[in-house]
Amino acid sequence: MASAYTEAWKPWDDRLADHVIAKRNWQLAFGAMTAVALALTVCVIWLSARVRYVAYAVEVDKLGYALAQAQPLTPTTGSADEMIARMERFEVAQYIRDTRSVSNDPKVEQAALDSMLKHTIHLSAADRFLDAYFHANNQARNPFAIALHHTVSVQIEAILPLSAKTWQVRWREDTRDLNGAQISAPTYWEAELQTEIVTPKDSDSIVSNPLGWYVENLTWTRDQ
Numbered sequence: 327m328a329s330a331y332t333e334a335w336k337p338w339d340d341r342l343a344d345h346v347i348a349k350r351n352w353q354l355a356f357g358a359m360t361a362v363a364l365a366l367t368v369c370v371i372w373l374s375a376r377v378r379y380v381a382y383a384v385e386v387d388k389l390g391y392a393l394a395q396a397q398p399l400t401p402t403t404g405s406a407d408e409m410i411a412r413m414e415r416f417e418v419a420q421y422i423r424d425t426r427s428v429s430n431d432p433k434v435e436q437a438a439l440d441s442m443l444k445h446t447i448h449l450s451a452a453d454r455f456l457d458a459y460f461h462a463n464n465q466a467r468n469p470f471a472i473a474l475h476h477t478v479s480v481q482i483e484a485i486l487p488l489s490a491k492t493w494q495v496r497w498r499e500d501t502r503d504l505n506g507a508q509i510s511a512p513t514y515w516e517a518e519l520q521t522e523i524v525t526p527k528d529s530d531s532i533v534s535n536p537l538g539w540y541v542e543n544l545t546w547t548r549d550q
Contacts, residue, residue, distance in 0.1 A: 410523075410537070411487075417539040418493050418519060419482045421445055425456070426497070426515070428469045428478040430504055435469050444534045445541060447522070452544035476503050483514075491542075493519045496549075517546035 424438040424445075446452050460467050472478070484496040495517045501510050520543035526532045 413537050414493075414521070414523075414539060415485050417445065417537060418485055418495055418521070421519070421541060422482065422495050422497055422517060423480045426478065426499060427480045428472050428476075430473045430477050432470065432473070435473060439469070441534070444531075445539060446544075447540045447542050450542050452519075452541045455544050476501050476509060488518070491521050493521065495519065514549040515546055516549055517544065519544050 421442065424442040427438060429435045429438070442456070446456065460469075465471055479500045479502070481498045481500070482495065483498055484494075486494040488494050497515055497517075499513045499515060500508060501513075503509050519541050522540050522542050524538045524540060526535060526538045531538070
């Protein structure tokens, strides 16, 4: 009797067991999908919080012309001395451009001369050399007087460290009229700079010369 009763309920027990197993499987699947969704949400939030902007830098001359292809700025992997050496090379090139270039925009020219003076030790051999150069020959080397007739652009060709404080620079100068036409063949120059790094102590120096890089002695000659 009991066996017949059990046999009668067995199909219903099997059907109920199938429903229970199916429900359990759906619960497991839903739990897995929920876990995946939560993981993806966490990844999206993490990635959005780590959005990075890649800055590119390109060296330009006083007139804004690019001197090299733009390169992404990346953290330096070298030593502090290597980083300072690269900064010194930039200062050397910029000093020559500020000193030798001539712009027909008085404000641009004045800014270049101001930068030159802020990187020259006052009453040093370099200061006296520049004073004698710019005031020689009845102001014929005055960049503001020159700019009334033509401009001069400087292209740095080589920078060679001769010692820890002395640099040799070679560059080309192109002279153009006020319409931009070249009026003479390029000239080639060579300079030797003795430099010094002095830690800036006042706010003006920190802004105008953050590295504290100064020229102590300077000479240049035109290549024949």
